[in-house]
Amino acid sequence: MRRRTFLGMSSGLGIVATGIVASPARAGGRRPDLVVAADGSGDHSGIQAAIDAAPAGAAVPFVIGVRPGAYRGQVIVPRTKPLIELRGLGRRPEDVVIADDRANGTLKPDGTPWGTSGSASVTVDGAGFKASNLTFANLFDEAAHPEITNRQAVAVLTRADRIVFDRVRFLANQDTLYVNSSAAGVVARVYLRDCYVEGDVDFIFGRATAVFDRCRIHSLNRGSAPNGYVTAPSTDITNPHGLLFDHCRFTSDAPAGTVFLGRPWHPSQDPNAIGQTIIRRSWIGAHIPDAAWTAFGAWPWEDARFAEYRNSGPGALVSANRPQLTDSEARAHTIAAFLRGADGWSPERC
Structure with missing residues (x-):
């Protein structure tokens, strides 16, 4: 695997050519309330320090501008800090990198492992969070740590409602983006627009309602068969809306037919986790084969809520292995239907 270097940091995360650039129409907004700068020229030099300085229980967005640079260290947005916005102030998402480097099996100072959730470089529990024009990464180097077998290494974990990512890159290997909720049966909505998500095993997973709008989803070539799984939804049976990909691009450098679109994740063998992925x-x-979906242990993919609708490209096959929505069903599985909820949330219109 080739290595990526960005802003002075090197990691074994593969190669990226996102094509994402800052959009002048959306890169503005009101002036930041605080500015973070790695060189010390802002109000704070670290991301967590700026979040700690944000007001608790805010009723209006609190904007943290982040100047170009590399920002290392775990970041936690607590439930008491809603409506925080992280806005990259560079020209491109690549200019601001927020990263850490722990995995599930990495040991804490007390000798116990971090676990999958604890591995997250960034954890978002504050409702109404927004990030734009920047990169989140987990730099855990699998090759450098053969002694660690639990290699889940999350770049971002979300557990709150009404979260927006706009022109954001998510980089890792296994379990890159964990879109979850605070508890089973609790709906948490996430909207991602013009984003780039990269990984290999189950790298978009969880029970949140998450909409990927015009995103690029890139599967890394890990040099084994299978080369990985794009999604591992664990949508609760009471939630009609899981993962939705609309007008996205699924790309890879992996050999043809070696990557699955998804498999159904049942955390702790929960029978009510009836995962949904709709593309x-x-x-x-071409990295996606005709048999695009697969079982997760004893849980067959046929019992999950997997479907496609009017896709194109060499991996967009229509067969008995690829359930397709009817036109009528597709009208009920739109961006608006997934996000509106009882409060009429419509971030895609902004």
Whole structure:
């Protein structure tokens, strides 16, 4: 695997050519309340320090501008800090990198492992969080740590409602983006627009309602068969809306037919985790085989809520192995239907 170097940091995360650039139409907004700068020229030099300085229980967004640079260390946005916005102030998402480097099996100072949730570089529990024009990464180097077998290494974990990521990159290997909720049966909505997500095993997973709008989903080539799984949803049976990909691009450098679109995750063998992944009007590369979905242990993919609709590309096959939505069903599985809820949330219109 080739290595990526960005802003003075090197990691074994593969190669990226996102094509994401800052959009002048959306890169503005009101002036930041605080500025973070790695060189000490801002109000704070670290991301967590700026979040700690944000007001608790805010009723209006609190904007933290982040100047170009690399920011290392775990970041936690607590439940008491809603409506925080992290805004990259560079020209491109690559200019601001927020990262850490622990895995599930990495040991804490007390000798116990961090676990999958604890591995997250960034954890978001504050409702109404927004991030734009920056990169989140988990730099855990699998090759450098053969002694660690539990290699889940999360870049971002979300557990709150009404979260927006706009022109954001998420980089890791296994379990890159963990879109979850505070508890089983609790709905938490996440909207991702023009984002880039990269990984290999189950790298988009969880029970949240998450909409990927015009995103690029890139599967790394890990040099083994299978090369990985794009999604591992654990949507609660009471939630009609899980993971939705609309007008996205599924790409990879992996050999043809070696990556699955998804498998159903049942945390702690929960029978009520009936995962949903829907991919509609998207381009799918040749790395996806005809048998695009697969079992997760004893849980068959056929019992999950997996479907496609009017996709294109060499990996967008229509067969008995690839359930397709009807036109009528597709009208009920739109961005608006997934996000509106009882409060009429519509971030895609902003």
